[in-house]
Amino acid sequence: MIGKIIGAVVGDRVAKQTRGVGGPAGAALGVVAATAIRRLSLPAMVVLGAGGYFAKKHFDKRNAENEATTPPATSTAPHKAKSAKSAKVA
Template identity: 60%
Template structure:
């Protein structure tokens, strides 16, 4: 019971920092995550963690290749530069 409460609290806090996820749905995901982790074996948890790490690296590499990771603001003027 305490594990579910902690999972709900952590899920709520993470949801507040993530766009598109409300606090209540984050709490539900936190409870579901703690329940699933309790029922999974250690090799399965490690495999999921490694898969998530590799997927994130692949997405970051794809974004770097496509140039969508550019953090410069867009140009707001089309007038020629005057120096």
């Protein structure tokens, strides 16, 4: 019982930092995660942890590459038109 309460609190806090997940949904995910972790074997936990680590590194690297190629929002440089149709003004 205490594990489910702790999982719900942690899930709620994670949900506040995550876009697209509300407080009650985060609490429910925390309870489900605590139950799933209890039932997993040690090798499965290691594989899930390693997979999460490498997925985060991959997404962080991809976001860094996108930020490096995108001009800042405060830039005064003109935007390049993607095609001739988008350059026309109606």
